[in-house]
Amino acid sequence: MKLPLEKHPCFNDNSRHQFGRIHLPVAPKCNIQCNFCNRKFDCLNENRPGVTSKVLSPEQAVHYLGNALEISPNIAVVGIAGPGDPFANPDETMKTLRLVREKYPEMLLCVATNGLNVLPYIDELAELQVSHVTITINAVSPKVGAEVYAWVRHQKRVLRDEQAAETLLENQLAALKKLKEKGITAKVNTIIIPGINDHHVLEVAKTVSELGADILNTLPYYQNEGTVFENIPEPHPELVKHIQEEAAKFLPQMKHCARCRADAVGVIGEENSRQMMVKLEEAAKMSVNLDENRKYVAVASMEGVLINQHLGEADRFLIYDMKADGSSCKLIGSRPAPPPGGGNKRWDAVGEVLFDCKALLVSSAGDTPKNALGAKGMQVLVMEGVIDEAVTGFFKGKDLRHLMRTTKMRGTGCSGGAGVGCG
Numbered sequence: 092m093k094l095p096l097e098k099h100p101c102f103n104d105n106s107r108h109q110f111g112r113i114h115l116p117v118a119p120k121c122n123i124q125c126n127f128c129n130r131k132f133d134c135l136n137e138n139r140p141g142v143t144s145k146v147l148s149p150e151q152a153v154h155y156l157g158n159a160l161e162i163s164p165n166i167a168v169v170g171i172a173g174p175g176d177p178f179a180n181p182d183e184t185m186k187t188l189r190l191v192r193e194k195y196p197e198m199l200l201c202v203a204t205n206g207l208n209v210l211p212y213i214d215e216l217a218e219l220q221v222s223h224v225t226i227t228i229n230a231v232s233p234k235v236g237a238e239v240y241a242w243v244r245h246q247k248r249v250l251r252d253e254q255a256a257e258t259l260l261e262n263q264l265a266a267l268k269k270l271k272e273k274g275i276t277a278k279v280n281t282i283i284i285p286g287i288n289d290h291h292v293l294e295v296a297k298t299v300s301e302l303g304a305d306i307l308n309t310l311p312y313y314q315n316e317g318t319v320f321e322n323i324p325e326p327h328p329e330l331v332k333h334i335q336e337e338a339a340k341f342l343p344q345m346k347h348c349a350r351c352r353a354d355a356v357g358v359i360g361e362e363n364s365r366q367m368m369v370k371l372e373e374a375a376k377m378s379v380n381l382d383e384n385r386k387y388v389a390v391a392s393m394e395g396v397l398i399n400q401h402l403g404e405a406d407r408f409l410i411y412d413m414k415a416d417g418s419s420c421k422l423i424g425s426r427p428a429p430p431p432g433g434g435n436k437r438w439d440a441v442g443e444v445l446f447d448c449k450a451l452l453v454s455s456a457g458d459t460p461k462n463a464l465g466a467k468g469m470q471v472l473v474m475e476g477v478i479d480e481a482v483t484g485f486f487k488g489k490d491l492r493h494l495m496r497t498t499k500m501r502g503t504g505c506s507g508g509a510g511v512g513c514g
């Protein structure tokens with residue numbers, strides 16, 4: 092299907108008064124720390140990047156999107172821009188994009204990232220027809236970058252100084268190259284920070300234009316309390332104008348950036364409406380797993396009274412629904428579990444057997460099945476206790492922390508089981 096690319100209000104000056112965009116705030120964590128960014132304040136009236144009033148799960152986000160489109164049918168783009176980094180939260184980001192693409196085949200999809208970890212996802216972004224990607228590149232020299240970034244966490248290592256900036260830059264440039272190989276429109280954001288990189292922005296413009304970037308957004312840094320740069324004043328508008336004019340010699344400039352919040356919605360430049368923010372709040376309060384096709388709760392239990400079986404050992408799952416009067420849960424059946432072993436294939440098979448369950452309660456499970464089943468939309472909760480209390484409590488949204496197991500396994504290894512391996 093050909094997407095209406097010309098409607099993107101951020102990339103097309105003619106569209107920006109006519110069409111809106113919505114940011115779905117599903118990415119709270121970040122994998123780097125920019126010395127100008129502060130995501131801590133959460134105020135509805137604050138219009139600056141990195142701020143959101145709520146963080147949503149992918150399912151909540153799609154629910155919210157449905158409501159938002161009813162209020163503002165002119166929304167042409169769904170973007171993910173934080174409040175942290177989309178690819179520091181790749182599972183949530185990719186799931187949201189998949190769900191939106193499935194439900195709204197004509198919607199334009201857009202992501203904004205620091206570029207550290209987007210490379211492994213570019214093939215799937217292209218498959219999902221994500222048409223616009225922004226990478227923020229503030230420096231193309233590790234020396235300048237070392238002034239901008241406090242740290243970078245890459246492949247479980249925290250890097251600092253020039254090593255951090257160099258690793259970030261390598262990944263950003265590789266990602267930019269691949270985005271263009273895949274035919275995705277690539278915007279680069281460069282934040283103009285007086286005394287830090289203002290002398291270097293044209294170098295950035297030259298480098299990214301050589302790699303095929305489509306458009307450059309050189310935007311003034313916003314002074315933020317509680318950051319390393321809190322005492323650096325914002326750049327003078329004349330300086331910004333001059334830099335943009337010079338950078339235009341290398342590639343087209345975006346000049347109408349409104350330094351949007353991570354939950355920005357509507358036409359660029361207009362504040363989020365109260366009505367929309369009520370919908371955002373409502374979505375954030377809803378059950379995290381809103382998949383309407385997943386109605387039941389599955390349990391691994393030896394005798395049907397207690398949650399006392401490891402996921403890896405379960406030979407059948409008990410399936411529960413709520414009683415019609417909502418008083419407590421009721422057992423509606425039992426399904427055979429796929430045979431143990433078989434690595435990841437077993438988790439796919441468990442996912443198929445429990446296709447209509449929103450949660451699986453077990454006494455122990457490893458991270459691999461938890462992630463594999465979680466990606467399919469089913470939470471795996473490790474807990475112990477009486478089934479009736481746990482399942483009824485789950486359906487009613489009660490706090491079940493007192494039943495949750497804080498350690499993944501009992502003692503060391505799989506001590507509580509019959510030796511057939513952990514889930």
Ligand SMILES: C[S@@+](CC[C@H](N)C(=O)[O-])C[C@H]1O[C@@H](n2cnc3c(N)ncnc32)[C@H](O)[C@@H]1O
Pocket residue numbers: 121127128129140141142172173174175176177203204205225226227280282310311312313314315350
């Ligand atoms: C909040 S970030 C979220 C996406 C992603 N983490 C990133 O940095 O590209 C969105 C944009 O806001 C910019 N930004 C964050 N804090 C800023 C500030 N104090 N002044 C200007 N731009 C800022 C980022 O550099 C980025 O271009």
Ligand code: SF4
Pocket residue numbers: 101112113114168169170171172201202203223225351
């Ligand atoms: S504001 Fe940035 S992330 Fe949001 S839709 Fe526009 S280009 Fe995409």
Ligand code: SF4
Pocket residue numbers: 121122123124125128129141173174175176205
């Ligand atoms: S990468 Fe984005 S979210 Fe992370 S610290 Fe920098 S500006 Fe903030």
